[in-house]
Amino acid sequence: MNLASGLYQDRASPLHRLPAGLKVLALVALGTAVFVIPDWQILLAILAAVMVLYGVARFSPQILWAQIRPLLWLLVVFFAVQLWLNDWQAGLVVVTRLAIVVLFAALVTLTTRVSVMLEALERAMQPLRFMGVNPEKIGLAFSLVLRFIPVIATVSHDVREAQNARGLNRNMLALTVPLIIRTLKMADDVADAIEARSYDSE
Amino acid sequence: MNTRDIVYIALFASLMAILGLFPPFTMPFTGAPITVQSAGAMLAGALLGARCGALSVVLFLVLVALGLPLLAGGQGGFGVFLGPTGGFLLGWAVSAFVIGYLIDKFQDYLNGLSVVAIIAFGGIVVLYGLGNAWVAVAVDISYWQATVASVPFMIGDALKVFAVTGLTLAVRRTYPEGLRA
């Protein structure tokens, strides 16, 4: 299973080397900008620019296509709805906006490692300390999720096997109740283990 | 917030990720894809309470935003939040909070009926209220049109409400000491 390694794709490109915080800020700025620009021609130009950035990041057209494909039928539906309610220009505005935002966001994700993103997040949260936010605790929570996912996947496999043996494999409750009880018990032990390693929660 | 709270929050965020591994199934006639992942948000609220439940959903969503492919079908990254269904993702956190709050408030009156009502309110009324507003703004249609379009999905969520109610009652019965909600 590859859940914890993320969608990052390693390439030697200037976009990969940019600081994560800057890329996220650019995304927020662009995301706001496209919603205040009502002109389909400008939006199409921005979309073309974002596609060029995929080339700058040394991604193949296949990678670009893979980002837009899951949204394709939605885009078609939205275009059709606008065509029916308004006109084709309005449809183009809605569809281009979504494509720009989704493609640029995917570009940030594809060019930034999860660990780098996490570090940037922990740094960004430092100023929130005075509000009682503890960045270390949040960091601990993140690490725990990445640690738990493979463990729960294993537990879930075990439970399914045990219920298969009892012929209960089609019973939703028989599959999920033991899974949740076992993981809750595990959580209690993990909390003990963290405290046993003299972690200070206060 | 003690260590146990942090671990529970992380645990339910992980459970939501695991639920994303179940392949989405397609509703007959309408073709709307239904995933079990939103059931994870309902469950987090029902079992962890308002604050921890909502935080576990937020933790899950931040990991998705950071680029982990944890949404059903292997989706992730910032894009999913800015897309038309982004409101539903943020709505999961709100519905976990509402469910947790109501379960806590009515904890002396919990039975099959009241839990179904609470989870349906948080998991459908609140969730779709937010999600449909987002869809309406994102693709420039009216709120009413967005609501009509979402009806096929609501059928799937109604099934999830009953499943989560069963789970909530069963888990609270088997493991009462572990939960403070």
Add this chain to the structure above:
Amino acid sequence: MIELQNVALRYGKQSVLEDISLSLGERRIGIVGANGSGKSTLARLLNGLLLPSEGTVRVDGMDTAKDGRKVRAKVGFVFQNPDNQIVFPVVEEDLAFGLKPLKLPKDDVSRRIDAMLARYDLGAYRTHPSHQLSGGQKQLLAICGVLIMEPACIVFDEPTTLLDLRNRNRVAQAIAELDQQVITVSHDLDLLADYDRILVIDQGRVVCDDVPQKALPFYVDLMS
């Protein structure tokens, strides 16, 4: 030196441990008892994971109820299931976690991690995902995670129960080689055969406290 004075632990009306007074100074101490006898509870009292309802537990004079953090830095705890103890997704991150409160410089942390992994032949796994280790390697990593904090005493709660024979032997050897004081809760009587002292727990009380040559036969007798 860990001292328990008139310790009792109860959950509501249910009594788990009653009237326990012990002075634990030997280098190797074993704790045996049936499931539910209270032996794991006793182990958890030793580093303040649980606090007694009555009486006091002191580690080198520090009360576990008042100096929890200092006590836990002194008494390490290895759990039965390493999956519940390893809290970080990558091997080196998990070891670094234990060192965090010490606020050491980065190089120092790195050096300690290298030394610790080399000691248990885990050097090649430094940047590996921790869930990909074998059961025996996970238990060794769990031990590393505790050892790296350099505790004066380590409590093991059934450290070999989940392991196959080969891994059991490897972990048993690792425990035997420790310089620290070791207190082991186990059903694995071979593991405890050459210990200095064995406590037999039954229904929340210490029913035998002796050298293994006498205490282990007593326990086998009690169980049959």
